[in-house]
Amino acid sequence: MDTTAVVGTRLDYFVILLYFVLIFSFGFIFARFTRSTKDFFFGGQRFSWWLITFSCVASVVGSYSFVKYSAAGFRYGMSSSMTYLNDWIVMGFLLLGWLPILYFGRIGSVPDYFKKRFDGRTAVMATIIVLLYMVGYIGINLYTMGIALNAMLGTNIFLSAVVVAVVCAVYVTIGGQTSVIMTDLAQGIILLIGGFLLFFLGLHVLGGWEAFWSGLPILHRLPFAKFNEPHEFHFVGIFWQDGIANTFALYMMNQGFILRFLSLKSVKEIKKTFLSLVLVLMPLAAFAVSNAGWLGRAMVSQGVLPPDVDAHQIFVRVANTVCQPGLFGFVMAALTAALMSTIDTLINAVSAVAVNDVYKPYVAPNASDKHHLRVARIVSFSAALMGIALVPVFASFKSIYVAHGSFTASITPPMVVTIVLGVYWKKFTSSAAFWTLFGGTVMVVLSIAWPVLITPFSHGVDPSGGFKYMRALFGLAASGIIAVLVSYLTKTKSAKAIEGLVVGTLDKAKEKYKGAPANEVEGKKVAVLLNVSEEIEELSVSQKIAQLMSAKKGDIVYVSDARRWLGGLRSVHARISAIHEEDTLEVWITPALAKQGNLVVDRKHRIEKII
């Protein structure tokens, strides 16, 4: 690998340092909102869609994204964006199936779902797979950050990874999910601005859009790669590995995203978040992470960059070519933002699975929440260390894209099949789920030893590449066949036992969530005066407010500070315990709930019915 350092100026280092200070400050400021494991993992389930959408973009875009997609963009053109532009395929499964079931079922993780939907042994296997998947993701992100810093500063790849991992681990350990969300909001904005800034500066250097467009070969301008060649980057492989297996895995089994969706105030907000993410921000992110590669190709055509420039370093080389001192530092800060926002999410997620699915149920079920919070913080730091240990493993692959693709294609298909069938197929049995995970993983491992197994699914892809991407389709098919066969040979759980856990029983999930039948009559949000009283059970609203919200006693409502820009940081869910007769717009709440939601009594508030 080329280790030529492209060294920035002092101003660039100052900008990067400023960025680190900003992120640390964010992390520490919002750490005070974390008092319990619910806050540490779920951020108190209080946030608005716009805040989570930006933080999700920051989590999707890892530092490997800038390096990997710029390299792909440089080699293969605009088709490098196709990975980010196919998340729409899973919208139905996510928005109408998986996410409402998770939220209303108060399910905190995939292993938790498997324990309820199937059995303990399937949950244990899921725990192992999910942890492997996420720790692996931490490792690949740290590795690519090491490459970027190596290119920029000439520092050792492993040492760079260690420094960044420790910085992330510190603020996640202190602040938990709230710190992660708030820092990721800032980082999401920084990385999008950084990506777009780079493109406009690049156009300026090249002499405008026409010069850029004409500098790209025809194949580099197309939105999709060639169908089945070359074996390193072809459409059909990316479609199945990235578009299907990896996208399902990202939103369904990546605990970081599950926690992010569960930190929203309602299912309605989850839908807004996912739609705005897939339809608006992902296309923007695709452009932001890839355009350095496209610019690089046009620059090579025009002689601005040498033809033998290393694709892995194209992002840094283009940034260094087009940016003035200071701006280069900002773009590098964007790259760092992409890394840290992904790592922090994953560190928090690993901690959630380890504590909620392993430590709490099997090691210390009777310990206090304070004790579990302490363990969560220790695990967070340990997860970062495990990611560091994986850096040399990923460094042994020739291409980051291949390393990442091989990793996800091997580990995700059995899990994706088990989750999708678990949610959508009532006849899918517990034994079938276990054997799908076990047998599917075995089949994928066998296909690594004997790639010939994948040939029937190869779509004509050259076998000399070992079918790294097509392994995902093989894994999905093999897992699907095992799932169906074993389901027909084993006993299905009773309909009662899976109520609220499968599509078609969402009303039961809502009923369990609320503790009573759901009230889904549409109501209004109401601006209210908030009062605190110890004499009420939970929350009391006036008759007038109840009418405006179409709410009844027992309904769950959401009280929030009226300042929308807070994104729900000062808010709380509560159950209406009484409706008073007065014709005013006053709400009474217990001091404990006011404290839990960080509500400030003399401020304007809003109330809305959730269910």
Next chain:
Amino acid sequence: MGLLSLVYQFLIGGVIFAAGVLFAWSSRDYSWKKREDRLTLIFMIAGFFLYCVFQTLWHFCALGKI
């Protein structure tokens, strides 16, 4: 050039997308009468067509046919 990839994306991808929507919508969980359900469905289908139109136009634009 590259047309097969474009067709595969929206044909096979479209079938998987439609399966996710139809399986859930045909259950009793969702109803056209509920505003939230209705809007979710409209946005999802509109999103699919937007992607389809956008990437098709991009494809032909890249080939200089538009």
